[in-house]
Amino acid sequence: MTEMLTQLLRPRQGPTTAELVQEPGRFGLGRVPSRVAPVATARSVCGFCATGCGLKVHLGPVGNALNLSPDSAYPVNLGMACPKGWEALAPLAATDRATTPLLRDPASGELRPTDWSTALNTFAARMKAVQEKHGKHSISFLSTGQIPTEEMALLGALFKFGMGGLHADSNTRQCMATAATAYKQAFGFDAPPYTYADFEESDVLVFMGANPAIAHPIMWQRVMRNPHDPRIVVIDPRRTETAMAATDHYAVAPKGDLWLLYGVTHELITRGWIDRDFVDAHTTGFAELSTFIADYSPERCATESGISAKRIRELATMIHRGKAVSFWWTMGVNQGHQSTRLTHALINLALLTGNIGRPGTGANSITGQCNAMGSRLFGNTTSLLGGRDFANPQHRADVAHLLAIPEEVIPSEPSLAYDQIIDGIESGTIRGLWVIATNPAHSWIHQGRFAALREKLDFLVVQDMYATTETARIADLVLPAAGWGEKDGTFVNSERRIGVTRKVTRAPGQALADFSIFKLIAEAWGCGAMFEAWSSPEATFKLLARLSADQPCDFSGITDYPFLQDAGGIQWPYPASSDRVAPPANTALNRLAPARPTATADVYQERRLFNDGRFFTPDQRARLLFEAPAPAPESPDESFPFWLNTGRGSSAQWHTGTRTDKSPVLRKLAPKRVYVEINPDDAAQLGIHNAEPVTIRSRRASITATAAVTPTVAPGQVFMPMHFAGVNQLTYAAFDPHSRQPSYKACAVSVGRT
Template sequence: MNKKVTTVCPYCGVGCGLEVSPPSSGKTTNCDSLGNPIWKVMGDRNHPSSLGKVCVKGATVTEAMHKSRLKYPLYRETLAQEFRQISWEEAYNLIVDRINTVKDTMGVDGICIYGSGQFQTEDYYIAQKLMKGCLGTNNFDANSRLCMSSAVSGYIGSFGADGPPCTYEDLELTDCAFLVGTNTAECHPIVFNRFRAYHKKNPHVKLIVVDPRGTATAEVANLHLAINPGTDIDLFNGIAYLLLQWNALDYDFIEHHTNYFADFKDVILQYPSDKVAEKCGISIEDLETCARYWAESEKVLSLWSMGLNQSSEGTAKVRGLINLHLMTGKIGKEGSGAFSLTGQPNAMGGREAGGLAHLLPGYRSVLNPQHRQEVEQLWGLPSGSIDGKVGKTAWEMITGLETEEVGLLWVAATNPVVSMPDLERTKKALLKSPFTIYQDAYYPTETSHYAHLLLPAAQWSEKAGTMTNSERVVTYCQQFSPPDGEAKPDWEIFAEVGRRLGFEQYFNFKNASDVHREFVRLTKNRPCDMSGMTHEILADYGSIQWPFPEGSNPEHRYGRRLYTDLKFHTDNGKANFSAYHSRGLAEPPNPDYPFVLTVGRLYGHWHTMTRTGRIDKIVKMHPEPFIEIHPKDAQQLNVQDDEFVKVESIRGEGKFKVKITRSISPKTVFVPMHWGFLWADNAEANSLTHSEACPISKQPELKACAVKISKIPLS
């Protein structure tokens, strides 16, 4: 392709539009370290989400297009052997033989796929049809389980359906932004910059940031609440207590549009300000200021990310935050609402396509008999084809390897040997896997060390498909470069396996447009209705925000808030209050492990560095891992900047260079989660974290664990 194309950035859930231009010809052509010409990237000014802005990751993304690519299928019978190149025919035969063997010896529940928000929606959808429809097992989960599943369960519990109700426009319409558990300035920079420009111009607009760290986000806040880790629910209930005492409630909204307020009221009456301030480690004055901002602002927009979701009480935290919107009626209107910031670029598309172990396409549940029947009919499957029990979650796949209940693990477009909790246990489980398929665009990765069969996947630039961002905007990604080597789109790999297993009639797709056309049929009359979208409409008119039912006018493609009619997807159309007490951290500090470790992302790097670790500019920004320690703790430990410490939990240990800073609370330390064993020595943050998870969302508490720290003497 030799002309400029529009696409979407394949990193975070902001979903920034990109304009990508082909390399220029001649001596001035910019090339990567391998001599490959680099496509030029600019922001797409017509994209409704990013308005032409782009961060360093998006601006440099094409520099890694041809570096360290997996180009051909590779295979080894045992992990002790070296890989050898094989043909796709051999690879498909191995997969089909293994699936049939597991079906015959263990049953279909011995087959698992672990996918990714890096998938396009078409990839997600075909994997669901193969696993949940044709094979009859719900053992498909994705790294959204580590990222967004608490937001999903929170929205479903409170509103009756998943789906962030807000738009990015609300960032420029609100009176008060309440950011909790999100370092938006670094992790979702284009979203933050959009709000920050508005915030600067409007002195009446307030920014509240809730975070144990003094992040770049917190630095510009009107109020920064550096609460103790694990006290989010205490804070939310404490704010609610004050709003109740001050009579700052929307009683008309509560009476006509909500359920269970009385139960909620009984709980919040037990959270007076002195008790909450002490528990959270903040002043009563700051708590009251926060509640006053909520009470006095006509429009409040709350945003959250991993700090709430990655918790053993993640669902309760999300619903506790939504409670504040319900009691004040700040929902379903411009500038207001509870807005989860998605981590992965297409985690939303995965949710729409049914890409978690409890979901089916079109925001349906495997537990709902009517939902199963609807999907079976739309797929043309016999009644009862879809199993009625929830499949294995990501972590249950790991424990299933331990107990020999998993006979085939197929990992695609994600790197669990860095991102999973309790990494040493994860690695040991993977060593027991009878057969692991790893499907990715890059090689090597940490996970490839634990695989038997490697499948080369076409990355985002090499295939056509759609992605949905945090505000429900769907963008068509054009293919603008040929796949490297013999790489194939993920959906094509899944479809070919389906055909070879004898399900030819269900995978009769000529291209990704055909796949998308079938997928959107399953969203018709569902909360995420996209039945009016096609690849062609998206290519002609640009990105479109759902809901977008059949017959919608693509000229009006943006500004579609949810719940503007104050009707929710519950049985009686009313939103649900929740009544949760705070349980605190699953693993609080103790005399032997006196510090709380929290982990997170940095501005330049992305997740496990599979792509960003190969981009020189980003590596120079963040050349090595580190640990943030408060000066008081550094003095107690007798450590200085740039010295090394050993950090230990009961599960593992790591070695990190010290960065002394007042931006971290005392007795709390921070380590970035990006570095696996390919990029640094003994600096894996998740070797320390535990697998305790929210009982509803099954999302692990990656954000906090108890550790001890000791100085490493100079040798």
């Protein structure tokens, strides 16, 4: 460990201009005046959201980043970038970066700087002490969707195979667990079927619980490029920015969304507006669904959904008449008490009408975090590496063989989910917690509960770019980590495209890449030899490529980072043995993206799944799944008369603002204070005026916000952006029974003048 640590922390000489031109991503960056002309460019995938845009980082003569610009040759964003992408370098220069390990002094109770050797030995000694006292499964980690796939895989393998841990999850549980669960149940694998070109090929696009104009601006720009004059349908209780630009807005009642989709399904089936040939050949469960849906007439569903029977029939007609219909959703669907079945209702509509596997079609989840898909497949938390099943003996044997490790170190039991880990802290079964690149003291539902449980932990470690997050401030040990742009790796975006993120600057002080920290912890723990082959991020990528072989996510045909980067990213599957063909000449990608070399045209093709009607289930048929709507766990009443909805408030904010708040530009673009949107009629009745302070109360907490009086929310509803501290003090901790994803989107509150 000492030798490895010395090498990682050794100062290095600056690169020459020649070295920069040849390998710009290897070298760290300093600060120079912006008037200096760039001499080289490093290409990297953005580290904010799962759109996965390509960026060009322009480097000065001593390897310093001067600025960046969107990559016009990258097939995702085609030369566009949102405000976060333009400002991606700013968070790296923040003054509150964690630059040295911090250890809490038992005498003063304060976090004090320490050296890496002490920090690593303390980590190993105290985590082992927790295991010896409370059992080997009494330690846990909560990770992220923001670090590269190689780091996620090493973390999960280290924790479960090397440290003997079991219970681990990531903050993708907060955003994508529902989509992953629904895809697995319906398709047999966590497999979003689409490509971004489908935004431009559809003649009907249905967005449910999604506001891409704000949350995924580059995806919305792809929609705006659609040449087919499409019908754009938005299903959302709030009149979002996307709804304002749509052709049709269905202002569904809070938690009335499943009723609406069942009413549409009833209309399609009873009128015979389904692709019966496709249904019979490629699905199971149609007879059962037909019997179930008979009770969900548009008239009955109108009462519960808040949408008239006439409009329900109009939506069914639109779907029936569309030649290429695509269904899109994100957090407004995923974050609900019955979210998995709501997702299945969307998947059912695509399957029933044969709108899958063809250009412009699909049941398409829009992912949140930049590498949530990498986490879902390789985080080694809810699934074994490569989307395998921990409970499957053959899967465990395959992984053990590929990694040359004893099969018995691979657990066969499932991990607790995020909320169950929190419950385990409360019950005393989880006593040591390691938090990596996430901030649960701010972001977890019913926020106050996490802080209250802190005292029940024997040892809390936070590994992060910043020592100032709410979670880092209550830690026993803080490990300073490098951020995006300070390390190499790969991300997997919403359309399954694997892209390279490059090191274009050195991390400040003694901060290290998470990959290096995990390697050092393995050495300190005494299991370093198990991860000898995981020598670098690129070596690990090659290992993961071999692990992916013969899985639905097979990308064993990708040889190395340069191959991947030259390709502009590659969608899985890309198996080594595939018969590859050039993309059709009339696709939207080829119309809009720059010309590609003919010799490697197979690399750039759009990889739309299920075009052959074969799914990843044992019988290769998709499952039509359903369940009766259940009432919301908490509804408005006389004391708390409003529905509270939460979501993204600005394209210049990201999650809890840990990084976006570091950019002066983004701070100017985003709202500065927490606000609550309230309908003018409700505001008038309560005597509330625009821009004045109000108090929002739930059964759990009370916070103050600025009133934003606006008709974008319906009477009886209020909306608050999720980015601000305090909002999640109000939310109610209900969870979908299948995905264990929390229901951030509906709780009861009162609003009054302060």
